[in-house]
Every structure is written in structure tokens, then in C-alpha cells.
Amino acid sequence: MSRKLLLEKAHVEGIRNYDVYRREGGYSSVEKALKSMAPDQITDEVKKSGLRGRGGAGFPTGLKWSFLAKPAGVPRYLICNADESEPGTFKDRYLMEYIPHLLIEGLIVSSYALGSNRTYIYIRGEYAWIVGILEQAIAEAKANGWLGQNILGTGFNCEIYVHPGAGAYICGEETALIESLEGKRGNPRIKPPFPAVKGLWDCPTVVNNVETLAAVVPIINLGAEEYLKIGIGKSTGTKLISACGNINKPGVYEIEMNISVEEFVYSDEYCGGIAGGKKLKACIPGGSSVPILPANLLLKTAKGETRYMNYESLSDGGFATGSMMGSGGFIILDEDQCVVRHTYTLAHFYRHESCGQCSPCREGTGWMERILKNIEYGKGKMSDIDLLWDVQRKIEGNTICPLGDAAAWPVAAAIRHFRDEFEWHVLNPEECLKRNYGLAHYADPRTPAVA
Amino acid sequence: MAEEKKLFKVTIDNITIEVEPGTTILNAARMIGSQVAPPAMCYYSKLQGSGGKCRTCLVEVAAGSTADPRPMPKLVASCRTTVMDGMVVKNTTSEKVLDARAGVVEFLLINHPLDCPICDQAGECDLQDLSYAHGSESTRFEFQKRIFEKHDLGPYIQLHMTRCILCYRCVYVADQLTSKRVHGVLDRGERSEIATYIEKALDNDFIGNVIDVCPVGALTDKTFRFKNRVWFTKPVDAHRHCTKCCGRVRLWLRGNEVLRVTTRRDKWGEVESLPDGTPGWICNECRFEKKHVSSWEIDGPTRIDRHSVIAQGHYVDLEIPNDPLVKVMHGNKPRLLLDIHSVSEVNKPGIDLAALPGPPTSKVYDQGNDKKE
Ligand SMILES: Cc1cc2nc3c(=O)[nH]c(=O)nc-3n(C[C@H](O)[C@H](O)[C@H](O)COP(=O)(O)O)c2cc1C
Ligand code: SF4
Ligand code: SF4
């Protein structure tokens, strides 16, 4: 049984309400931090804890905080990134919906550490019902003296505002988010300058994911030393994984990062195995942007070692034979799924979500989608596969923001590992409309569970 | 004693120059000269915040600085990256750069209509120059190109989005030169389009400058549309006393007829700076309404780069080219250089264009040949 730090109390009856949350020990980290710690001490504690950003890139949070410029007389801002629009990722939604006060608590401590008197939660527009939940939690926290002026008599003032987006994936990119928050078109900014120096309204700004900020609560409560002991290596603490696809038990799971992928997929505590007694074909372990892995490379690394659910192990082998932890959206494809179809769906998504600022992403995403559509519908040519490879290669690394890379990687990985399936579509234009390719050589190394 | 300003040494394509801190790689390269300057389709030094978007100016940083000589992991946009002391940059000496640039040109062209034969910009189009230098001769894009309706932006300007490369320069002009912001970008991704919200006319005095900053033929001067090819017109620099703008312009003449008035452009295709250092933008009155030579005082013919197609209708400082063909043909003038039918694939028989599902490509023609043999 994994230790739970974030979702432990998520299912206590009425935990959404302040009284229950407080009774269960809520807001103790605010008391501890504001009464006994200096802001820089909190940053140091977060640094020591080894916490890495949960929004996708896995950047060390304490280090990010220490980069925040602190010129005198200039306000600083903390922004909570709740835009969560990556296909397959729905962990922040779960946390905010079930235990909203945990996020508010983390935000107050983090705002104190960073000196942010006005803190924003930028939430994706489609999470409309959560806006109300968060605003209620904020109102309750304020009514009980955790927000507002002179919090706990320390002289620290803080307000939290919730700002819903208008339905653009790109507004999850931190600088596009800032533009959008400023009321402008959500185009990513060209960096440098980085938000730590020039962010919201040109002031120093930190943008962190919901889960990252919520994790500050257990770090302060337990202390960095204790937190560090959970997990393994540079993957400390617990991680929320949203599991979906062809599994028996889709849902959001909080894991310690030392369990194996095999355990996560097959044990009844988590995904509960592949649905319908079928075989595992492939998996996207960290949200739609990360490389897809065939079954044989998912459970074991290329070196034949067990693969674990953490930052280092999931990326073992680089992009050639590994993938990424990403944002924790864990998508399972069984033997009946078509990788070409799946890649086409993702390409469609990225084409639709590109902001259109830079030429490789604006033009390349649409081109890839069209080629993939042809292949999927039996109209492709062999040369299209190489063309597709060349197009993704020319997008990757050449764009303003990582959405270009995120559009290129899934296509590259699909061709890298499933080229035979693409070729089969080209060679069997009629059959590919009627049936799927199946498992072939990347067979599930495990015998299927007998239902 | 005045403190001496420390200059940064930067090496671009093996040529070293010293520049002031804060200079971008692109501007440092421009100081060296056009042989090392990366092409720029979106950056415009007189427009704040421009650049970074088109990605044609990508360069490789082989060494970050003397203090930290590690190379940068990705290619960087030279128009938005400032130099460091001891930086080593590779532009045309880098295979990676040339490969990426060819990719960018291809991306810019896949949805471009390539209607140069009927486009007013032809002859002074940055995209033509770029494609000529870095593009390939055939396309790998076999889909329907993106098409937009033409729009009139007020009485003088026409927007033909189909040709737009979304460099955002016109958006910055509207933002920075005019007081009302009614010009922006609607929608996103490949459906993005330049728009004035709900067909609002841009009746601002300086809005005509969007035509000059547009690197392609997406924004054109309605008073000049289809009147002439730019290389048949003769540019002269002229001025008049204007209460709204500097009044320093370039007239494009045919005989004594003023076909077009534009800003004066510098070596990099940007509006020339005035003696006081500010950009020489011109007002709509000078641009659209002063179409008589009598309104202007002519300063003299414009110097045209001899590589420009415009030079062909322009006779100042003209050097009579040494024609090698005449030499090898023993003094005889060549009569017919090429038989058009031997080079143009369009005229190859055996291909029914109407029967093709999409636009014809070189592959279609190759197959046509095979059948014949
Ligand atoms: C296209 C794109 C979309 C993104 N969407 C999100 C998102 O929905 N939520 C999020 O937390 N981070 C998202 N990110 C990452 C953010 O830019 C940023 O790295 C993150 O919020 C930092 O928080 P962290 O350090 O706590 O992970 C996105 C990045 C890109 C390029
Ligand atoms: S990579 Fe795509 S989403 Fe990102 S700035 Fe460029 S066009 Fe916009
Ligand atoms: S209309 Fe011209 S200036 Fe405006 S974005 Fe398009 S190409 Fe650039």
C-alpha cells in the first residue's frame, strides 16, 4: 500500500467544507510556516525535499523558487497552473474537486514563501464547476483568517483569485497563461526573459502546477527530511497518476514512485490489469505529449531491467527506448487498438491547439495530421512514412514553445516503434479499413489474465 | 575619466566583431554584412517586440560565451537572442541551420498560393528571395492549400490572407503607430487570420505603413493593385512638406506618372531611419493621395542593389554586363537559348490533368513518362 500524502483525506465525508478539513488537521502547515519559518526557509525546505514540478517538465520546484527575482518595491506573483488540458491527464481536477482546501493551503504557504500578495489560479474553462468549489474554499479560508490582511498576525497579506481560461490547451504553457491572464491572446512569449524575472505584468512570477503546490503542504508538515524518504532517487514524494484507456480500473492514483510499471498496470490496487482479459499493446505513460512505448519496452527497459513509475526509470533509454513521466497521464492501449489511428487523433489535437505563432508548428502540425489521415484511411504511400518522419524532425526543437515538440514526439515514437503497422496500412489499404493490425512482435510479455 | 564601455566579442561564421552588450546575434551579423546575416521574415528592428516567430533566422550557438563555452542545445532565433562575450555562432557554416531553414521555408510555402505571376509584391518579396536561396524546386505537400477570402481594410488597403505568413509585423504597426487597436489576430493555429474586428476600417493616418512592413503580398496598396510590375517602375526618392509625417518617400514612376508611394527602405528592407534616428513612417495622405509628381520635390534616383530584379528597369550607375555567351559564340549574339518544351514539364504529353485527384506533382509527370516508354 503506497503512502498517501495528498489524497489521504480526499474521501473523508464533507472534506470539501472548511470545518471538516480543519478538523482533519488542515491548515496546520500554514500555522507552522507563518509562525515559525522565514520565507526563505520554506524555499530551502522545498529545495531539500527534492520536489519536482508535476506539470510536465519535472523541474525542481525549490530551484525554480530560488530564481525568482526580488527587486525592492516590485510586486511578485504566484500563479497556480490548473489549465490541465493534456489528453489523458485529469489528476489536478480530481484533487481540486475532492479536496480543494489542500490546494488553497499549499497556495497560502507558497505565496508566503515567495512574497506573493496576489495569487492566481488559472483554471481551464471546461472545469467550470470547479471554479465554484475553489471560490467557496477561498471564501471559507478567508472567513477563518487564513487569507486577507495580516494573516495570523504576521503582517502577511494575501488574496487568491480564480481565473477561468477560455478553452485553449496552449494557455497551459506558462507564458501563454500569463498573457491570457493579462487579458491578451494566449500566445507563448519568447524566452528569455523568463517569468522569474519578467512574468505577470512584467513582474517576477512563479508558475506551478496544482499538484506541485499541494505537495508543499506535506513537505512543511512532515519536514523535507521525511518527505525525501518517500520515493526513490530524484523522484521524491508521491505522484498522482491519472490512468485511463483499456484497463479495468481507470482513475486517479497516488503512488510512491518506487513501484514498478508492471505492478501499477496489473495489481488490483491500481489499474487492475487490461480490460476484458486482453493483452497490453502499448502505453503512453505521461500524457499525450510523451513518446508511446510498446509493451515490451514499457515493463522492462532496453537493458532488461524492471521499469519503475518514476522520472528516471520512465525516461531510461532516452527517446530511443524510453519515454517520460510527463504530467502523469497514463494511457493504456490494448491489442485491439490501432496505433496509426491513435497517432492521427493526437496529431489532430495538436493541429487544433497550436497557437499559430511560429511557422514550423503552425504549418507542420496540420501537415502531419493530413498525412496521418491518409495513411489511416488506406490512402497512404510508403514515402509518406518517411515524409512524416522528416516533418516531425523539422518541427522538433525549432519552435517558440514546447507544443511543437509535444506534437512531434508522439509521431516520432509511433513511427520508431510501430513502423510495421504504418507499412501494413499502406500495403493493405482495404483491409486496414476493416480490421486493426493487432499485437505483432511487441507482444505483452505477460500471459493474459484469465477472466 | 569617462568609463570605457566594455564591448562583447562575437564570432559569426568565422568572422569576429565587437558589439555593445544587448545586441542581438542578428544585428551583430548585419553589422558584419549581408554575407553572414541570417534571413529575417518577422523581425523588424523598428517594431518593438517583433521577431522570434518565423524561425528563418535560426542559428547554431557553438559556444555560449568565454565564461561558459558550452554550445546551446537547440538552434536559437538570432533576432531575439543577445550576444555574450566570446560567443561563437554558426549560420551558413552549420549544416543543422541550413537543414532547419530549408524546413522553415518549406513550412512557409506549403500553404502559400505561389501566385507570384499575379501578385503585386513579386519582385520585392522577401518570401521569393528566401525560397530562391533556401527552398527546393518541388513540393512534398499534396493537399488542398489553405484559402481565405480577400478583405478590404478600409478604402486603401487589401488583405489577402491566403498569402500571409503570420509574421505579426502589421499587428505591431497597428499597435505601435496608431492609437486604436482594431487590428489583430483571430482564431489560432493554421486557421489564424489577421483581422480588424468585425470589418472595422482602419481609418488611422499611419495605417498605410502595414503595406510596407508586410514581407509578402498579403497587404497591398489598392491604389496600385495590378497597375504595374514593380520592376517596370522607376523608384526615385522625393519629399514634400507634410504636417503629419516626415514627408520623405519613395515614388515609383512610370514616365511622369506616380504609380505608387512608399516609405524609403534600407538595405534590410526596413523603413529608413530619419536623421534623428526615428523611423521614417509616412502618413496615408502622402502615400495614397499625392499621386502627381508636382506634389513632390525629387531628391534623385534610388540606389538599387544590382541583384534586385528592380535594377532591370533602372539605369543609374549601370554597368554593361560582360556577356560570356557572346565571347564563346565568337562575337555572335545568342538567338534562342532554350526550347521551352524541353524544360517545362507542364507541356509533356500523356497526362490528363483533369483526372488527377489533387494538384499535379513531379511524381505524376514521372509516371506519365514511364507509360510512354
Ligand atoms: C503546450 C503546453 C501545455 C501545458 N499545459 C500545462 C497544464 O495544463 N498544467 C500545468 O501544470 N503545466 C502545463 N504546462 C507546463 C507549464 O508550462 C509549466 O512548465 C508548469 O506549469 C510549471 O509547473 P511545475 O514546475 O509545477 O510543473 C504546459 C506546457 C506546454 C508547453
Ligand atoms: S510551438 Fe506552436 S503553440 Fe508554441 S508558440 Fe509556436 S505555434 Fe504557438
Ligand atoms: S499580413 Fe503581412 S505583415 Fe501582416 S502578418 Fe501577414 S505577412 Fe505579416
Ligand code: FES
Ligand atoms: S526573424 Fe527571427 S524568428 Fe523571424
